[in-house]
Amino acid sequence: MSTTPIVPRQAQHSSRLAPAIFELLNPIPYGLFVGTLIFDVTYMSTRNVFWGKGAAWLVTAGLIIAIIPRLINLGHVWLQRRRRVSRIEQIDFWLNLAGIAVAIVNTFVHSRDAYAMVPDNVILSVITVVLLSIAHVAMSMNRVDLAEAVHE
Template sequence: MVVLSASDPLRPVHPLHAILLAFPLPLFLGALVSDLAYRATFHAQWANFSAWLITGGLLVGAFAVLWALINLFRSHSGHRKRPAVYFIVLLVMWVLSFINALVHAKDAWATMPEGLYLSATTVLLALVAAWIGYAGFRTGEVE
């Protein structure tokens, strides 16, 4: 039998929020891989791929940030630390990816090395956000 504490602030992530949260990490990771491919080959199409992947991550990530903001206000006043950290990580991820999109809007040659560094940072933040978001399940003791 699983015993759950009523005071445990962790809740399962909503299925629609889980879908929204699932997109930024692979899209930003694809942009990082495209940036690495561009750095190795200097084919401008890789920079275009990165720009499109970043745009997709921005679009879906904006809805994930909005959902996290709503969850922040819906959380109980005593249990706002985790939702606040989650929201801040998602917001910083989104802002850096927006800056990354602006960097990738330049000429392909001008995107390096800033675009590569921003892509790597965005991937790390997306990984942390996904980790925090999906770790929202209650823990219980098995008896």
């Protein structure tokens, strides 16, 4: 008689849907925040209200879309215990969270009237993009390191 407990098939394998949704939605806010930065710089140089309003819409859409991947990442990094989470994954979580916090402040700056948002909007957009860029580069390097370790 075997003393190994019988584990249901679902408990043996982690969900594949959550990582798929995360990988699908995670790059979208980054692209929208980069677009916000481009629109903010254009608005600063042209003073055309179109670019300021467009930047406000982009940063807002980026924040809305960022909710789902961040919740999935929260569950993956801090709540699940199936596998060990690397230090880089934790740093990625905190950098993304900091970038989103800066983007929230940037949304309030974009609610100002006309040219009153300049230069704060550009500074906040740069900070957001830099934080998210560092997080994406760190995770990419982590994936490369993991792929090399698997092939060795």
